[in-house]
Amino acid sequence: MSFLVRKLSLLLAALCLSTGASAEWRVAETKHFRVYSDGSEKALVAYARQLERFDWLLRLMTGAGAEREMPPLDVYMVRSQAKLRALADLPRDVGGFYHAASTGTAAFSVRVNDADDTALDILLHEYGHHFMMFHFPYVYPSWYVEGFAEYFSTADVKTDNMTMGRASQNRAAWLIYGNWIDARVLLTADAWSMKKRDDVAMFYAQSWLATHYLLRDPQRSQQLSAYLKRLSEGESLEAAFEPAFGIDMKTFNRQLNAYMKGKITYTKLTIKPGQIPEPPVSVSALPPAAETLLLPYAMLKARARDTEAADTLVAGLRRDALRYPGDPWTAEVIAAVEAEFGDAAQGRKLLGPLMEARPDDAELNYLMGRSHMRSAEDGEVEANHAQARRHFTRAFKTRPHHYQTLYNYVRAQPDPRRPDVVTVLAEARARAASERDQRRARGAAGRDRRIRARPEYSGRDDDEPAQPTLRLCGRRAATGACRRRDADGQPGSGPLIFSTSPAR
Known part of the structure; x- marks a missing residue:
């Protein structure tokens, strides 16, 4: 175990032990x-x-x-x-x-x-x-x-x-x-x-x-x-x-x-x-498990590509989830952790009962699709990709703004070069910051x-995961390579120039 991972483990332990009286999230x-x-x-x-x-x-x-x-x-x-x-x-x-x-x-x-x-x-x-x-x-x-x-x-x-x-x-x-x-x-x-x-x-x-x-x-x-x-x-x-x-x-x-x-x-x-329209605000109380699981899970999503840190976070979340048997919120968190970052097959097993109750839930379908994408890396590529496409399609119907769904749908295609698939990829890029x-x-x-x-x-x-739609023009611009193109391959138009008076 590296020094950084050991330090992260200690920090996570401190996070859990320093909560004192349980705060309501x-x-x-x-x-x-x-x-x-x-x-x-x-x-x-x-x-x-x-x-x-x-x-x-x-x-x-x-x-x-x-x-x-x-x-x-x-x-x-x-x-x-x-x-x-x-x-x-x-x-x-x-x-x-x-x-x-x-x-x-x-x-x-x-x-x-x-x-x-x-x-x-x-x-x-x-x-x-x-x-x-x-x-x-x-x-x-x-x-x-x-x-x-x-x-x-x-x-x-x-x-x-x-x-x-x-x-x-x-x-x-x-x-x-x-x-x-x-x-x-x-x-x-x-x-x-x-x-x-x-x-x-x-x-x-x-x-x-x-x-x-x-x-x-x-x-x-x-x-x-x-x-x-x-x-x-x-x-x-x-x-x-x-x-x-x-x-x-x-x-x-x-x-x-x-x-x-x-x-x-x-x-x-x-x-x-x-x-100014008064924005509706919906407030929900999270269960006591949020005091222990919420922030480590958020950090796992943010640091997923730091493999050692992610493994440490997954292990900690698995351990701490055992403290809340029967809690529905905890069950959903740990299902997401396994599907996206841990044991993909275990993730599908945990997602199953949740999807029986909410078959059209966008996040659950996305996570199920991701678990199949991860399993495809180990074998049965065609079957796993077919299942992934089915779940990504269902997720997109109720959450069309989620570019990761589109991007993963493209990755699950047998021929990503087909014109219709290229169109979907272009849309994913356009939706991605x-x-x-x-x-x-x-x-x-x-x-x-x-x-x-x-x-x-x-x-x-x-x-x-998706090509950027904006590039910061630094020294690369000297080569003329720093430009943005729209989905049709043409240079984009309409840079952000705001004024000191309202635009409308």
């Missing part, structure tokens, strides 16, 4: 979020509604419609940093992290409180990426991807007097007192590739400033649109810059410095009563957040 479900918390129901509902208001603001300002609805994002709120650290062996000052993987995309955070918005800022930043990459998959330079998320992360959506575009105290301090990075580095580098913490911090601060500078002026906004169009056509970051903006990169950086020393504005929206690029961005963001109190942190996972 609840889940608040809205259209776009599933928020889990062991805090008060009142605070949970308020937080879920706040996240929905943020989603509403993003749609208002970007014009994103409901044509392609995202699957709900799982958000786990824990009571303390100590419990958060027990999940992923995080630095002491970490207040939240985000992980995107084919087996689960989720955000983990210390509970938000009114006295400190840091945890909320982190989650809004991450949801900004999640939203951008799903609704506007396109070619973007790294600084704009981070600048967009930073621009909206400080939005105040608690009341009907919403604000956005303010600089965080952390970013402002770096802009004023930090050593600015070179213009070419800012405008052509990938944030995740930077090594020095100070450079990463400055990258995020200058990215926020550049986005603020360009998008709060109509002429500069048009120049940015022209720049992104050139990138989509295959031009490199440097070659496209001066023709689009009319200045070179060094001059642009000087303009940013001058802009910072002037009056930095922000947007205030006065929302009319009833303009760009997980690998999110992870790359998260890696850099994690290093940056560790500079300040309660930062974000993210692990890395290089599994990529």
Whole structure:
């Protein structure tokens, strides 16, 4: 057993032993979020509604419609940093992290409180990426991807007097007192590739400033649109810059410095009563077993490709599930664990009784399909793939937004090159947020957040089940290879250019 696995085992043991008096876990479900918390129901509902208001603001300002609805994002709120650290062996000052993987995309955070918005800022930043990459998959330079998320992360959506575009105290301090990075580095580098913490911090601060500078002026906004169009056509970051903006990169950086020393504005929206639909929130109490099983299961889905860590988590979940005989929620969790990560045949055995009661349940059918996919790796490929296709088809009928279902359906085909199968794969890609690029961005963001109190942190996972629909344009763009294509093979259109006034 490796040192890391031994450490993970100790951390999981600490997580289970440190619970003390059993806390009641609840889940608040809205259209776009599933928020889990062991805090008060009142605070949970308020937080879920706040996240929905943020989603509403993003749609208002970007014009994103409901044509392609995202699957709900799982958000786990824990009571303390100590419990958060027990999940992923995080630095002491970490207040939240985000992980995107084919087996689960989720955000983990210390509970938000009114006295400190840091945890909320982190989650809004991450949801900004999640939203951008799903609704506007396109070619973007790294600084704009981070600048967009930073621009909206400080939005105040608690009341009907919403604000956005303010600089965080952390970013402002770096802009004023930090050593600015070179213009070419800012405008052509990938944030995740930077090594020095100070450079990463400055990258995020200058990215926020550049986005603020360009998008709060109509002429500069048009120049940015022209720049992104050139990138989509295959031009490199440097070659496209001066023709689009009319200045070179060094001059642009000087303009940013001058802009910072002037009056930095922000947007205030006065929302009319009833303009924001009151989002329905459904709250369910989870059984006592959730105190022991919920977070390790969430981490298993997030870290499935770390084989040693996943094996340790599976063993721990199997052991702890024995403490709750006859509990239906525990039975469903352990069935999912076995089907997706453990013993596939045992998973099917456990899923059987559940599916008898809920034969059309999308998640149960997906898990049954996944268990057959895993069994096909060991033999009886044709028979297992046939069963998998049957269950994935049934799952898709009631959960069409779940791209993993489509992707696995394609993998189970005897001839994935058939035109109709290629069409399904293209649809899966279109529905998938760009997980690998999110992870790359998260890696850099994690290093940056560790500079300040309660930062974000993210692990890395290089599994990529579906081709990304968005690529961060860094040094690769010099070859002209950094472009996005639609399902028909043509370059995509419609990059995300938002304004400081509502889009509708």
